[in-house]
Amino acid sequence: MLNRETQYAIRTLIALSESNGEYVSTRALAxxxxxxxxxxxxxxxxxxxxxxxxxxxxxxxGVRLRHSPEEITGLMVLEAVDDTEFLESCVLGFPQCNDQNPCPYHHEWGPIRSRIQELFATHTLAELRGLQESG
Amino acid sequence: MLNRETQYAIRTLIALSESNGEYVSTRALAxxxxxxxxxxxxxxxxxxxxxxxxxxxxxxxGVRLRHSPEEITGLMVLEAVDDTEFLESCVLGFPQCNDQNPCPYHHEWGPIRSRIQELFATHTLAELRGLQESG
DNA sequence: TTCAAATCGGACATACATGTCTATGATCCA
DNA sequence: TGGATCATAGACATGTATGTCCGATTTGAA
Structure with missing residues (x-):
């Protein structure tokens, strides 16, 4: 789903959003x-x-967030590490797949892809940090 | 999302479901x-x-389907080529993520993953062939 | 019985993701 | 000013997905 770089990036930024703007060394984060x-x-x-x-x-x-945790969404992280292709490409890999020329899964895949995109777009680092604790 | 092997496998099996049980050479399929x-x-x-x-x-x-197109689902193809890990693993890559110990996305990801699994589980090759034509 | 068409299995090649190392420069503190 | 701590940049190493090739074997037909 998400590649490892993206997973690490999100986990790291969530951790950084708990450091109140203080610099944290890469060594400590790792x-x-x-x-x-x-x-x-x-x-x-x-x-x-x-x-x-x-x-x-x-x-x-070390490193710290450049903006407040309320301003950064998961989707922004995906975009920063260039891991958004799966949100745009055809499930079966057809380059020419679109609404007019759909692959067999195209019409059903659209709503699912939207929900995935929404999942990442609607939660900020601040919210993700909260979710992690509350379960 | 699906790796290339899986995409090729599904596309090939859909094509084979149009050959009425006749053998088709790999060269022709390719x-x-x-x-x-x-x-x-x-x-x-x-x-x-x-x-x-x-x-x-x-x-x-050449090759042909072993069963009728009505009996084979997309999910069976995913399983045959061992591409189901993304249906089971944590979005953020935490090995210990589960209902009791969830990552921030866990609870929202569950329903999405279910819909993806359902998408592949509920359509047979016969249906996919039909969807391809009707759009 | 010989030849061509086809799969099969294993080895090889390439590209990309992931992980590691080293040298350099910036910054702080004693 | 010197040494320790840090990020940065580039090079290197490894692993996995993807793609290619070749020899062996089976099969059908001339």
């Missing part, structure tokens, strides 16, 4: 979240470039 | 469906081993 350190470094570098995360070098540095 | 020939060979070999397809060597040989 250990807390059980994500390979060097891999997480790469992901965070991308999130910095894409504007979701701020970074600071040196002692006491 | 050209008709625009699927790489050697790759399709591998997929069909697996479908033969898994019991969805019959094969016969030699002139006039």
């Amino acid at each position: 250990e807390q979240l059980n994500i390979p350190y060097f891999f997480l470094s790469k992901i965070l570098q991308k999130l910095v470039r894409r504007g979701l995360v701020d970074s600071r070098k040196g002692l006491g540095g | 050209e008709q469906l625009n699927i790489p020939y050697f790759f399709l060979s591998k997929i069909l070999q697996k479908l033969v081993r898994r019991g969805l397809v019959d094969s016969r060597k030699g002139l006039g040989g």
Whole structure:
């Protein structure tokens, strides 16, 4: 479904939304979240470039959210790591599949895809953090 | 979503359900469906081993459905090519995610996953063939 | 009985996702 | 000013999905 980079990115940003704007080191995040350190470094570098995360070098540095957790949705994270193709492409992989020229699953897949997109679009990091605790 | 092997398998089996039990060569299928020939060979070999397809060597040989198109669902194809993990695993990749210990998306993801599973489970090859034509 | 058509099995090749390492530069503190 | 702590960039390594090739075997027909 979501690739690993995306999963790590979401989990990391949820964790960052609990640090009240303080910088957290990649090392600490990697250990807390059980994500390979060097891999997480790469992901965070991308999130910095894409504007979701701020970074600071040196002692006491690390990364933090660039915006408040209420302003960032899951879908924004998917877009930042370029993992949205599955929200647009045909289930059976037909490049020319569309409303006029549908594959067998096309019309039933539309509403499902909408719900998936909605799932990620309607929850902010702040809400996800809450959901994690309440169950 | 579905990996390429699965997409090719479904497309091929839908095509085979239009051949009235006649053997069709892998070469012909590959050209008709625009699927790489050697790759399709591998997929069909697996479908033969898994019991969805019959094969016969030699002139006039090829592959055909082992059962009638009304008896095979999309989900059976997913299972035959071992592409069902996404129907069972956590959206965020947590191995320990479950009803008692849910990830933030868990409870909302359940109904969506059910609809996806239902989509594949409720349509037979015969129906998919029909849907393809009617749009 | 020979030849061509077809699958089958295993090996090989390539692309992309995932994971790892090293050198560099920035920042803070003693 | 020097050393420790941090992110950054690029290169490297591994694994899995995807795609390709070849020799062996079976089958049908001339």
